[in-house]
């Protein structure tokens with residue numbers, strides 16, 4: 091756990107105050123948010139500066155102070171403020187609270203919804219399978235899955251790349267997590283998981299479910315959600331049981347086998363319930379975000395034939411530095427997760443404001459990534475900038491930061507490099523339209539509005 095930052099003051103030195111922000115009623119701000127969260131954020135920053143408060147949820151004014159602050163998100167677009175938040179004591183700057191809405195899906199023991207001290211123990215066990223040599227071993231699997239999918243792409247007619255990227259990343263994560271190779275078993279797991287995710291991350295579906303839940307006091311919500319989650323649960327639990335009984339457990343290096351063998355500090359193993367929640371977390375966190383990032387990578391890169399040529403040349407030479415820079419620049423210009431959230435358990439002073447307990451902080455990748463003082467010509471797609479200067483922990487935050495930084499960051503970047511290289515080595519792709527695709531908010535992510543439509547020319551390379 092990092093030491094509490096010297097800039098973090100938790101004792102009230104002045105009366106609590108929130109930074110300025112739009113004064114419209116919460117409902118109107120929420121409507122502006124839904125119509126275009128990124129342009130809303132840009133306008134707020136232009137008007138109020140790098141620290142501003144957005145109010146998205148109307149709360150009873152008569153409630154306690156902590157309740158009153160719920161729905162008030164303080165956005166941070168100054169790297170120094172972000173450093174303060176990412177290095178603060180995670181018992182004071184909490185993350186699990188802000189992910190609570192995912193609990194019906196990932197379960198109460200998921201690393202995503204835990205706060206300290208439980209979070210630290212889970213993270214220690216889950217880190218090794220997703221780091222260093224272990225991750226690099228997945229390179230061949232990723233290239234093979236991408237190559238097989240590529241063979242099915244239509245030639246000479248425009249199609250959206252995003253669903254293809256979803257299919258690739260889903261199969262990759264299922265095979266990496268479970269270590270299964272039998273096509274029928276993979277097909278069953280990916281079909282069930284794909285169906286569940288498509289429904290549960292669809293904004294309209296979520297809206298209908300929450301209305302049902304309000305009217306029927308949760309029975310409607312849980313009933314439908316259960317019908318989608320239940321079969322996936324069953325598959326996960328069956329795989330756990332198989333793995334516990336496997337005679338070759340010591341030789342296997344898939345994520346499930348590594349987690350079954352892992353031990354907490356006191357020597358105890360993970361329970362079936364813990365394994366279920368963490369596997370579900372990895373399947374969900376490791377799929378959609380990477381697919382969207384890849385769709386953006388193609389949408390941006392294909393508009394620059396010289397940069398496409400550079401990726402190909404490096405691939406032929408057995409290198410992947412430039413493909414890596416393309417991935418980084420894509421995640422800078424189009425951060426799939428535009429901001430992360432933290433809940434203050436105690437008051438904290440940031441930028442001259444003593445923010446009260448209960449305030450949600452939003453270190454904002456989208457705004458920081460567009461700062462001219464950090465990234466000259468910020469709107470230009472220029473992967474070279476990451477070859478000239480490495481990414482900074484408080485200026486490049488597509489994977490969040492601090493003790494909650496994305497556990498799959500290395501995995502995701504490897505996957506982006508390998509899919510870009512494999513596809514470009516075998517296919518001549520061009521954008522289907524001259525005009526760049528707009529950003530569309532999808533659930534908690536930013537996706538290409540038309541799904542990154544492309545044309546595969548002349549039967550591939």
Ligand code: HEM
Pocket residue numbers: 185201202213220371372375376377379380383426427429430431488489490491492493494495496497498499501502
């Ligand atoms: C381009 C793809 C991805 C993006 C943009 C992304 C982004 C993020 C972000 C923004 C967070 C929250 C960090 C914070 O609160 O500071 C996060 C957390 C997490 N991600 Fe990812 N992610 C990606 C891929 C993956 C993959 C491939 C996996 C697993 C194989 C994964 C597993 C996780 C987990 C387990 C957490 C929770 C970490 C914790 O709370 O300690 N992610 N990710």
